[in-house]
Amino acid sequence: MDINKIRQDFKILDQQVNNHPLVYLDTSATSQSPTAVIDRMSDYYLQYNSNVHRGVHTLGTKATDGYENARTAVQQFINAKHFGEIVFTRGTTAAINLVASSYERDFIEAGDEIVITEMEHHANFVPWQQLAIRTNAKLKFIPLSEDGTITKQAMEETITDQTKLVAITHVSNVLGTINDVKTVAQIAHEHGAYILVDGAQGVPHMKVDVQALDCDFYAFSSHKMLGPTGIGVLYGKKSILNKMQPIEYGGDMIDYVGLHESTWTDLPVKFEAGTPMIAEAIGLHAAIDYLNEIGMDDIHQHETELVRYAYDQMAAIDGLEIYGPGKDERAGLITFNLDGVHPHDLATVLDTEGIAVRAGHHCAQPLMKWLNVSSTARASFYLYNTKEEIDTFVEALKKTKEFFA
Structure with missing residues (x-):
């Protein structure tokens, strides 16, 4: 990886914040976009802005091709077996809620078990919590080890023949834990349960093969993988998606509409009511092209080197x-607290030095309770970050400590 060349593609990084060069360490919340993504979205609006699937004129055809080519790019990127297994949503949250809402109708009954963990982002926690409340299902939690990981034994002791669904994050947005979702999937399937994986922190940072993982659903967002906000992906096995009912109705997702009945079109469009996120899909395609050009293995290796370097200094x-596992077992983020300094104060002081980190509960309040803290600070790294930026960050941490002391 030529990090200097890569950084030239991210114009937003070439600026001063509070009279200091910007050090952006908040990718886990939202990544930055290279000019290739911005330019391709601009080209859509400037050259062929039109709705998809409905028109036969030239602009409409080109827009449809751009939208559906993006679906093909996603399919290949995560190695889905079928084109129709890729459903575009507004993001990871919408993808998970789609499954939860559809499940309520046909898959979950009183007394059934839904299994999650305490490390889940609220997006993969609250939908299942509320589904359990509405259906009188039982919400269970795979217990966490002291370092914020989960063991195979804990999985086997929690997942039972009454379990209908296991929902688990691929990578914790707080702990940096990389969960063995392939083993979770194997155990779930042995008990006849499905597994949904929250891949918001997984797909952007490592090579993901949904067929190898054998997950039934996998959800992720564009804006965490160099693409635009407002679009995400739900991967679902074709056999399962065909059994599920849509949760939104309207244009494009229908096959036939009569006065008193309607039928739905085929996958994946039956889950995509209304005008879709056309420019955003095209931008996501550009982001995937950019990531593929660099190589996901190289990106993962770069992040691994950064997090180890930062971990030792911090x-x-x-x-x-x-918080979380050791430097050799975590993804490219570090969540921490500095004794005597509130995370929000810490983030504010770092911002005066031009350094952007995240502070708060990170949409993981149950995990904060498990950690016995109210909030934490988080630094997250990506392909455009450097060791020199980490040096700047660590020096600012030391200055912050001295200031509050």
Whole structure:
């Protein structure tokens, strides 16, 4: 990876914030987009802005091709078996809610079990919590080990023949834990349950093969993988999606509409009511092309080197506590607290140095309770970050500690 060449593609990084060069360490919330993504979306609006699937004129045909070619790009990127297994949604949250809402009708009954973990983002926690409340199902949690990981034994002891669905994050947005979702899927299937994987922090940072993982659903967002906001993906096995009912109705998802009845069109469009996110899909396609050009293995290796480098320096700061597994078992993010400094104060001081980090509960309040803290700070890394930026960040942490001391 030529990091200097890569950084030239991200114009937003070439700026001063509070009279300091911007150090962007908040990719886990939203990644930055290269000019290739922005230019391709602009080209759509400037050259062939039109609705899809309905018109036969030249602009409409070109827009439809752009939209559906993006679906093909996603299919290939995660190695889905069928084109129709890729459903475009507004994001990871919408994808998970689509499954939860459809499940309520035909898949979950009183007494059934839904299994999740306490490390889940609210997007993969609240939908199942509320589904359990509405259906009188039982919500169960795979217990976490002391370092924020889960063991195979814990999986086997939690998932039972009464379990209908296991919903688990691929990578924790707080702990950096990389879960063995392939093993979770194997155990779930042995008990006749389905598995949904929240891949919002997985797909952007490592090579994902949904067939190899054997997951039944996999959800992720464009804006965490160099693409635009407002679009995400639900992958679902064709055999399962065909059994599920749509949760939104209207244009494009219908086959036939009569006065008193309607039928639905084929996958994946039956889950995509209304005008879709056309420019956003085209932007996501451009992001995938960019990631493929660099190579997901190289990106993962770069992040691994960064997180190990940062971990060693941060761990050496007296009074700084890092949460989650060790430096060799985590994804490219570090969540921490500095003794005596509230995370929001810490983030504010770092911002005066031009450094962007996240502070708060990170949409993971049950996990904060498990950690016995109210909030934390988080630094997250991506392909455009450098060791020099980490040096700047660590020095700012030391200055912050001295200031509050």
